[in-house]
Amino acid sequence: MINLVPFPGEIRELQGSLELDGVAVTGDRDVAALLVEYFGEGRTPVRLLLGDRDDDGYALTVSPEEIVLTARGTPGLLSGVQTLRQLLGPDGRVPCVEITDVPRYAWRGVLLDVARHYMPLDFVFRFVDQLAFHKLNVLHLHLTDDQGWRMEIDGYPRLTSIGAWRSESMVGRAGSVAFDGTPHGGFYTQSELSALVRFAAARGVRVVPEIEMPGHARAALAAYPELGNRADRPLPVWTGWGVSEHVFGVQEETLEFCREVLRQTMKVFPSADIHLGGDEVPTLQWENSSVARERSLELGLEGPSQLHGWFLGEMARFLSAHGRRAVCWDEAGDSDAIPPETVVMAWRDPAHAARASARGHEVIMTPYRWTYLDYPQTDSPHEPLGQEGEIITLSDVYHFEPGPVLGTQAQLWTEFAATPAEVEYLAYPRLCALAEIAWSSRPRDFAEFTARVGPHLARLGVPHGEVPA
Numbered sequence: 265m266i267n268l269v270p271f272p273g274e275i276r277e278l279q280g281s282l283e284l285d286g287v288a289v290t291g292d293r294d295v296a297a298l299l300v301e302y303f304g305e306g307r308t309p310v311r312l313l314l315g316d317r318d319d320d321g322y323a324l325t326v327s328p329e330e331i332v333l334t335a336r337g338t339p340g341l342l343s344g345v346q347t348l349r350q351l352l353g354p355d356g357r358v359p360c361v362e363i364t365d366v367p368r369y370a371w372r373g374v375l376l377d378v379a380r381h382y383m384p385l386d387f388v389f390r391f392v393d394q395l396a397f398h399k400l401n402v403l404h405l406h407l408t409d410d411q412g413w414r415m416e417i418d419g420y421p422r423l424t425s426i427g428a429w430r431s432e433s434m435v436g437r438a439g440s441v442a443f444d445g446t447p448h449g450g451f452y453t454q455s456e457l458s459a460l461v462r463f464a465a466a467r468g469v470r471v472v473p474e475i476e477m478p479g480h481a482r483a484a485l486a487a488y489p490e491l492g493n494r495a496d497r498p499l500p501v502w503t504g505w506g507v508s509e510h511v512f513g514v515q516e517e518t519l520e521f522c523r524e525v526l527r528q529t530m531k532v533f534p535s536a537d538i539h540l541g542g543d544e545v546p547t548l549q550w551e552n553s554s555v556a557r558e559r560s561l562e563l564g565l566e567g568p569s570q571l572h573g574w575f576l577g578e579m580a581r582f583l584s585a586h587g588r589r590a591v592c593w594d595e596a597g598d599s600d601a602i603p604p605e606t607v608v609m610a611w612r613d614p615a616h617a618a619r620a621s622a623r624g625h626e627v628i629m630t631p632y633r634w635t636y637l638d639y640p641q642t643d644s645p646h647e648p649l650g651q652e653g654e655i656i657t658l659s660d661v662y663h664f665e666p667g668p669v670l671g672t673q674a675q676l677w678t679e680f681a682a683t684p685a686e687v688e689y690l691a692y693p694r695l696c697a698l699a700e701i702a703w704s705s706r707p708r709d710f711a712e713f714t715a716r717v718g719p720h721l722a723r724l725g726v727p728h729g730e731v732p733a
């Protein structure tokens with residue numbers, strides 16, 4: 265039984281099978297090392313070839329004697345390795361096949377929110393390997409928010425000694441939440457994050473860090489109140505969910521703080537793309553701040569509310585000057601102040617995607633109605649987890665059509681997922697559907713897809729929601 269998720273472009277099943285008795289690899293050393301990690305050193309010949317394809321696809325041939333994998337470069341070879349991993353049966357045999365396969369989108373991502381709930385590093389590693397297994401190639405790591413700052417920054421120790429911890433946590437479904445009375449927190453050192461970057465790169469996954477600004481910044485403000493608009497009133501790391509009115513101030517010290525955080529972020533994360541957040545920025549504190557009002561006059565803005573676009577524009581240009589590219593949520597795409605090379609993630613109504621591309625931005629489709637896996641996956645009252653307000657079914661995700669954009673990604677916000685098991689439960693099986701639409705160009709057939717997903721989940725061995733009959 266050949267069961268692949270995502271399904272490949274073309275597959276020809278041949279007679280017979282190959283017994284995989286460890287691998288003896290020739291070709292690309294890094295890819296060889298990953299093959300050995302997955303299958304052990306052994307006797308089955310695997311030849312890695314560089315062919316003159318013009319895409320990040322691969323061709324895989326399994327005969328009773330050997331495995332031949334051809335691609336233009338490392339990304340294609342690594343995708344082929346994952347196909348091989350899925351082909352290997354529990355009996356140690358690989359069916360003989362010829363597969364040619366090409367990704368539809370260049371950006372096939374998943375956002376993991378480690379700010380609302382800190383996730384242990386070993387889980388993040390495991391999760392990255394699961395992404396690779398599904399040919400997803402971007403881990404968007406949401407590292408900072410109102411409820412926690414998770415990346416250690418040299419020179420700003422309070423970000424993690426204070427900003428990474430909150431006194432208690434809200435638990436339960438939206439609408440019926442309660443405080444659990446126990447503190448929550450944790451953070452990653454830069455060397456831990458570098459190790460994650462290397463582990464991910466070895467699997468063809470790029471880690472795109474997100475440092476939220478100028479809103480969703482309360483954890484940083486709890487650590488350094490002078491970066492905000494109300495230094496006179498100290499602020500704890502937020503224990504609630506939602507949109508906080510406390511945002512970064514627009515004084516030069518705060519901009520320099522953000523630049524320094526971004527400098528260190530660029531050191532740890534080689535990714536060409538760095539995410540600046542930029543969503544949900546209430547401007548009330550700026551309206552009430554003489555510093556912000558003066559700043560907006562001096563810049564010739566219509567009012568303090570325009571400081572949102574200005575702030576992000578400054579930081580996007582800072583990243584460009586360092587050879588990186590900013591990514592922002594779609595609120596930023598509404599402003600003329602954002603340079604056009606900024607990539608926009610369209611999370612609200614898909615109309616915002618059209619607005620952003622009309623302004624010259626590349627777009628990644630992340631609309632909440634189809635890609636927010638933090639919402640429940642069924643309408644059953646027994647569905648244990650999720651955000652209030654929507655139900656995002658497996659079928660919704662599977663039938664989402666991103667259109668002609670850079671790519672698409674799933675969002676795992678973690679207000680309502682406090683543990684790795686809860687994150688996996690929300691992720692599966694919907695992440696399988698997202699992976700399939702991000703990778704495959706084939707016409708969709710939901711019944712055929714769900715027939716594959718059941719056994720695929722058993723093979724994955726993770727907590728998951730139901731697969732509809």
Ligand code: TNX
Nearest residue numbers: 543544593611636638651677
């Ligand atoms: C909106 S999407 C947010 C997040 C929340 C999410 C919950 C976005 C850019 N902002 O801060 O976690 O909704 O569904």
